Amino acid sequence: MKKIRIWDITKTDKGCQFSIGAADYLQLKEPLKKCGMKLVILRKTGLPFFMFRYRKHYSFVAGMLLAASLLQIMSMFVWEIEVDGNSYYTDNVIVSYLQGNDVYVGCRMSKVMCDSLEQKIRKDFDDITWVSAEKSGTKLIVHIKENDGDNVAGKAKSPSDIIASSDGVVESIVTRCGTPLVKKGDEVKTGDVLVSGEIVLYNDAKEPTDSCYVQADADILVRTSIQYENTVQRGYKCKIYTGKKVTHHVINVMGNVAELGLIPADYEKYDVVTEIGRLRLTKDFMLPVCAGRRIIYEYITEDGMHSEEEVTQILTDNYENYLNKLKKEGIQIVSDSVKIDITDVNAGMSGSIHVVMPFKERRSCDVRTVD
Missing domain, CATH: 3.10.20.310 (membrane protein fhac)
Structure with a gap:
């Protein structure tokens, strides 16, 4: 059994048409002779036939070999x-x-x-x-x-206290390490120590004998107020694009940038939009070549004036974004009291936001010895 593989079989007026591999084609001579059939090659495809067809085009073959060599070399580097x-x-x-x-x-x-x-x-x-x-x-x-904890700026490796970052009333406190100095319902002032990094050791007679110092660690929620203020100028410069633009093509080869553009952008005022991407053969096979374009748009400016409705909407949007930012930081919004003042020149929103927020500010311990 020769196990000859054929595919894409179709029936024609003159017989059948199909695809077959080059190695399998050579095994058809004996079956064709026995069956009295004739086989005609309609087309040869594939890399071996392609290379054979262009075997005398030395520059083409040299270019293919050079391209393959360059790809092999470039695959040895991080791009x-x-x-x-x-x-x-x-x-x-x-x-x-x-x-x-x-x-x-x-x-x-x-x-x-x-x-x-x-x-x-x-x-x-x-x-x-x-x-x-x-x-x-x-x-x-x-x-x-x-680390999902505090950021680097807020961390202290040396012994430290947790202090109040503003005035308020303690809503809850859970201490994991250190000595708590406040409890729920206590009023605190800015700078007060809430959890001390000093742990006093006592003997059986309840007398202090020694102290050790740690980095205080606790979950502290304090009810406090945040002052909010935002101002928007009613006058502004309005951009009007003229419709004129100039496109320059940009090529970056291993950090060497070349900009190709026949027409200089001689505009007084303009915006530039750059679209550039790195060439790649596959998802992770990057090449040291970036290509794209810089589009320069001309515009002129005119003086404009926001209406009262527009500045009110701008201030409201800014305020909503600020509240969303507080919520992302783990701050609970209890209530707020803000107002909008509008004049001929500007508009502003100001007031107080009543919140329950975690206190995490730290201060180094004052190390002392127990007599």
Whole structure:
């Protein structure tokens, strides 16, 4: 049994038409002779036939070999660094750190040791609890997970107290570490110590014998007020686009930028929109070439004046965005009392927002000894 594979079989007026592999075609001679059939080749397709057809086009063959060599060489380098999972630390911070450790766009893939890179990042960034670096194609992907607690600026490694960041009334307090100095219902002033980082040790006679100092840790909710103020100018400059524009094509090859444009943009006032992307063969096989365009739009300005309805809507939208920002920070909105004042020149919204918010501000402990 020869197991000859054929596909795309169709019936024609002169017989049948089908596709067959080159190796299987050579095995058809004996069956065709036995059956008294004749086989006609209509078309040859595939890379071997393509290369054979152009075997005497030396420049074409040389170009193909050169392109294959260039792709092989480019696959040996990192052409894009992607950071995933970061929130507090920006992409620029992580990429700059990697550059300081000789990992940058254009470095050799073989120089990137993912295991040691992960250890360095965990060691140098206290708020990054998990790191995974992987090489995919010509891309280096750094997956990170940050600590869900306070941000870096709010953390203290040395012994510290938790203090009141504003006046208010304690709504609730749950202390995990340290000595609480307030309880629910107590009024506090700005700067008051709510949870002390000092823990006094007593003997059996209830006499203080020694002290130890820790980083105070507690969940404290305080009912307080936030003063809000926002001002909007009624007069503004209105952009009117003239419809004139100039397009320049941009090519960036390994950091070398070339801008191709025959017409200079001789506009007094204009906006620039840049559309540029990195060339790639596959999703992760990036090339060291970026291409795109810069579109320059001309505009003129005219003086405009917001109506009372418009400034009221702007102030209202700004206020709603501010409340949403507070909610994302874990602040509960209890009530508010704001008003809008509009004059011929500007409009403003001001007032108080009554909230229940967590207090996390820290201050170093005053270390002392117990006599």
